[in-house]
Structures are given as structure tokens and as C-alpha cells.
Amino acid sequence: MRGGYRDGSGRKKGSTHKISLSTVQAIMDKEDFQSPLEIILKIMNQAYESEDYKLALEAAKGAAPYLHARLNEVNANIHQMKKIQEMSDEELHYLVNKN
Template sequence: MRGGYREGSGRKKGSSHKVSLSTIQEIMQKEDFQSPLEIILNIMNQAYKSEDYKLALEAAKGAAPYLHARLNEVNANIHQMKKIQEMSDDELHYIVSGN
């Protein structure tokens, strides 16, 4: 039979299950702590200074999503208007009728 209570299953009482906010803050307060973004940017800058442009480019590609939002596609409806003298009778009627 599947599901339901089974003897000895599940997390044991008193076991830690989450990293507390205070633990995360302690880690971030350490002098040598670097975020993943800082590490990538350091690699990029060092590679660029040593003229290893291929590595610098790869590191820049890795850092870009953290620094720049991805642009969304924009649909633009552009209607080019003709001069009244160039419009047909049907086009003029359409404009006047408001349809």
C-alpha cells in the first residue's frame, strides 16, 4: 500500500531543514565573501587586463543576465496616412463613417 503514515519515514524530529536568515547574513558579513556576480566580474576584468579577450567575453556573457534586463518583443502598428488628394472614394468614405 502506498501513501499515508509509514514507521520511520519522513524528516526526523529536531533535524535542521532550512538555512536561517541569520546564517546567511553571517556568511555575507565575512570579509572574503564574494557573490557569484562579483566573482564573474573579477574574472572578466582580470582576463581583459591580461588581453585574454575570449575568456573576458565568456565572463561578460555570464554576467549580462544579472546586469541587464532581457528586452521583450514589441509589436508596433504603424499606419501610413495618404494625402486626401491621393485617397480613393472608398477610403474617404471609410474615414468619414468612423469605421
């Protein structure tokens, strides 16, 4: 039998497995703390300055998701209307009887 309540399952009360928000904040407030983005950008800049362009490009690819949102495809339906004088009788009839 799967799912549902089972004796002894789940996280025990008072367990220390979770990292509290205060612990994470304390780590981030340290003077020498560097975010993953800061590390990637440092590697990218050092590689670029030493003309290791392949490494600089790989680091830039790693940093890109942190800095730039991925663009989604947009479907735009654009209907260009002709002037009434340029429309055929069939087109005018369609527009009049559309509703």
C-alpha cells in the same frame, strides 16, 4: 495511490534542513564574502588585462544576465494617416462609416 496525505511523509518538525534568513545574512555580511557577480567580473577584468580575450568574453557573457535585462520583442502597429485631401473616395467612405 499517489498524492494526498501519507503517514511519515514530508519534512519533520524541527528539522535543520532549511537555511534561515539570519544564516544567509551572516554569510553575506562577512568581510571576505564575494557574490557570484563579483567573482565573474574579477575573472573578466583579469583576463582582459592579460589579453586573454576569449576568457574575458565568456566571463562577460556570464555576467550579462546579472547586469542587463533581456529585451522582449515588441509588436508595434503604427498607422500613418493621410491628409484628407490625399485620401481617395473609398478611404473617406470607410472612415465615415467605420463606427
